[in-house]
Amino acid sequence: MKHPAAEEVVKAIANETQTPLEIVAKMYEQTWAAFSDGARVMDYLTVLVSRRVREDLRNMRKNAH
Structure with a gap:
């Protein structure tokens, strides 16, 4: 990870x-x-990155159903 908060x-x-x-x-x-x-x-x-990753995961789950 590139920055300290990323892991958490x-x-x-x-x-x-x-x-x-x-x-x-x-x-x-x-x-x-x-x-x-x-x-x-x-x-x-x-x-911003956290929000986008969450959105992408939500969209992946929607599309899987």
Whole structure:
């Protein structure tokens, strides 16, 4: 993980969504890379990345049913 809070955030998302930690970690890393590429302000990146990963997991579950 690229920043200190990432591990705790990934664990929280995995617990909330009942998704394996490895999957959430990979999604988080990919989303972080996409969002941080060229970003000048990093202050809210953790919040934005967390929100996107949660949304993506919700959408994956909706589409699976």
